[in-house]
Structures are given as structure tokens and as C-alpha cells.
Amino acid sequence: MKNTALTHIHEGLGAKMVPFAGYNMPVSYEGVNAEHETVRNGVGVFDVSHMGEFLISGENALALIQKVTSNDASTLENGKAQYSCLPNNDGGIVDDLIVYKIKDEQYLLVVNASNIDKDWDWISSHNTFGAEMKNLSDDYSLLAIQGPKAVEAMQSLTSVDLSAIKYYHFEVADFAGIENVIISATGYTGSGGFEIYCKNSEVEQVWNKVFEAGAAFGIKPIGLAARDTLRLEMGFCLYGNDINDTTSPLEAGLGWITKFTKEFTNSENLKAQKEAGVSRKLVGFELIDRGIPRHDYEIVDAEGNNIGIVTSGTQAPSLGKAIGMGYVKTEFAAADSEIYIVIRDKKIAAKVVKMPFYKKA
Numbered sequence: 001m002k003n004t005a006l007t008h009i010h011e012g013l014g015a016k017m018v019p020f021a022g023y024n025m026p027v028s029y030e031g032v033n034a035e036h037e038t039v040r041n042g043v044g045v046f047d048v049s050h051m052g053e054f055l056i057s058g059e060n061a062l063a064l065i066q067k068v069t070s071n072d073a074s075t076l077e078n079g080k081a082q083y084s085c086l087p088n089n090d091g092g093i094v095d096d097l098i099v100y101k102i103k104d105e106q107y108l109l110v111v112n113a114s115n116i117d118k119d120w121d122w123i124s125s126h127n128t129f130g131a132e133m134k135n136l137s138d139d140y141s142l143l144a145i146q147g148p149k150a151v152e153a154m155q156s157l158t159s160v161d162l163s164a165i166k167y168y169h170f171e172v173a174d175f176a177g178i179e180n181v182i183i184s185a186t187g188y189t190g191s192g193g194f195e196i197y198c199k200n201s202e203v204e205q206v207w208n209k210v211f212e213a214g215a216a217f218g219i220k221p222i223g224l225a226a227r228d229t230l231r232l233e234m235g236f237c238l239y240g241n242d243i244n245d246t247t248s249p250l251e252a253g254l255g256w257i258t259k260f261t262k263e264f265t266n267s268e269n270l271k272a273q274k275e276a277g278v279s280r281k282l283v284g285f286e287l288i289d290r291g292i293p294r295h296d297y298e299i300v301d302a303e304g305n306n307i308g309i310v311t312s313g314t315q316a317p318s319l320g321k322a323i324g325m326g327y328v329k330t331e332f333a334a335a336d337s338e339i340y341i342v343i344r345d346k347k348i349a350a351k352v353v354k355m356p357f358y359k360k361a
Helices: 007-012 032-041 061-068 113-125 150-157 200-217 224-233 267-276
Strands: 016-020 023-028 044-047 052-057 080-087 093-103 106-111 132-135 140-146 170-175 178-184 193-199 280-287 298-300 306-316 321-329 338-343 346-353
Touching (some): 044 200, 061 113, 140 150, 150 200, 224 306
Antiparallel strands (some): 052 132, 338 346
């Protein structure tokens, strides 16, 4: 089990620690609902240093990225990031990721912790272009400072105007007394904020200064359990739950990051799938009757016929209702479609709703 550079701090704060993607990670500190609300209404900090970082450089860096990712990285300008995925040869997804353009001929790929080795091997196997690849995953830490008060709480730590960094843009700048930190207006909570990339040797200083600066704003550490409820309220996919090696990006509602303006891995087959139409779709739903949907629960129609499977589900803290995501046959994918979730052998009524579930007031 690997530790992050901050594991000792989480343990000292009394965090409940769990194994996650091969790392010893904080799942909660004071409880998922309280932590969830801290991020929705104030500012909270996640240690997500388990995520993977690959640096792709050289004159053929873009050619490699264009080959292995579904989105069109040629549209990226310096200081801009894009959400994308790595399609496999069978219509599924190797991983989802964020591509950052640091400067001309230099890109940072940020991948899921559980897929670091798999992604590295996959991208390497397609590197017939001679692009330079460096796996920085074990050397870098990542903090997600999330919530509507994040800009105000963190502004004293940097010379950059944080309010000027647009969504999915970033700056390489000073932060918390450290130079050359990536300050990225990304995150997976839907409540705004930043992700901070720095070296392992620097992250404890960054963490301490973040909490000093945020003290007046009620800043708190947040665990992975609240990260999951926050992302689910936004309808964001979680690899291993909502997308995997067998789910097509088109089935998953990720057509918007699947650009057929270029050739990429399995693009011809995915293009044919788009033209033919998919037989199942990832949808959001909310329960009408009492119950909580969970991963792998069966979805059925009024007659009890199987029409799909739940991929994620929870009692949504911001909404006070049970919500979930799952794949259903396309004829049941329209908003307001009546579906049923099988919970303890009972059919629990639900309806398909448009995502995101949570909408800012």
C-alpha cells in the first residue's frame, strides 16, 4: 500500500483511512454529509495525490496524443486543458483523463490512480512517433481546493489573479511560497475551485499555508467519500463505475469529447456506432419510492424485464433524495421515462432525469 506525502497529516487529523487504487487514502474526516456541504457552500481540500501524471514532450508529442485520445488536442492553446478519453480497440475506454498544454511541444496527461500502469503501457505501445514520455506520478502531489469560497480564500497565496483563470484553464505560477506550481481551474465537484500540482517535497508546505489562508473561510479537509457524492450530483463519470473497458464513449454520453475531425484509436468503429445509433445509454435517475441505488443493482421495466444496470448511486446530500446513474436500453433513456431499481428483491420506482442533478442556485 502506497502513502501520499500527506498520509501522516491525514492520520494526525483522525481521518478514516481506506485502501484505494493501491494507496492509503482518507475517505472521511467528520462525515460525508458535513464534508459535502463544506465544499458546496464554502471551501474544502482533497488530497488526490494518488492521481497519475505523464509528461509528453517533443515535436511529435501532439501526434501521439491525437492518436490515443478521443478529443481534438490540436485546439488546445498554452495554458488550456481538455477532458478526454483513451479509446481501446474494442469500443470501450482504457481511461478518462485531462490533457494540459503546458507549452508548445509539451503536454501533461493526468490519469486515474487505478490505471497509471495500464495507461502508461497503452500510450507507450502507440508511441511510434518518438515522443518523449516521462511518468511523474510518484514525484508529484495534487491538491483539489474546491468550493465557492476557494478564489477568495486562496488569493493571498499567489501573485496570479485567481478570479481571472477560466474553467479548464491554468497558470504555472507561484503558490504558497513555491515557484512553478500548476494552478488549474479544474475539479470534479461542480462548485468551482482549483487543483494544485506540486512536487512531493513541496506539498506539506502548500497544505499548511492553504489551511492558514483558508482558516477565516472555514476551510476543512475533505475525504474521498464526499468527492464521490459531489461528482455524482454533477453527473460526472467515475472510471470503474460508469465507464470502463466495455463502455463506449458514445453510450456514456461522451460524444462531446469524441471528435471525428481526426483519426484516433478505433475511430472508424466509433464513427460507425454513432451513425447506427447506440442500443444503450448512460442516464441519470432519481428514486420516487424510498431506497438507495447502488453499483450493479438491476434496472427493470414495469413488467420486471431487465433493461439495464446501476453504475453509481447515493443519497444526494445537496438534494435530499436518492439519485443514480446507469445504463438502460435506449428506448428508456428519455427524460421522465419510468424505470425500476431492484433493491432487496423489490422493484423501487424511479424516473430518468436530465443531468446534472445539482444545479447552482
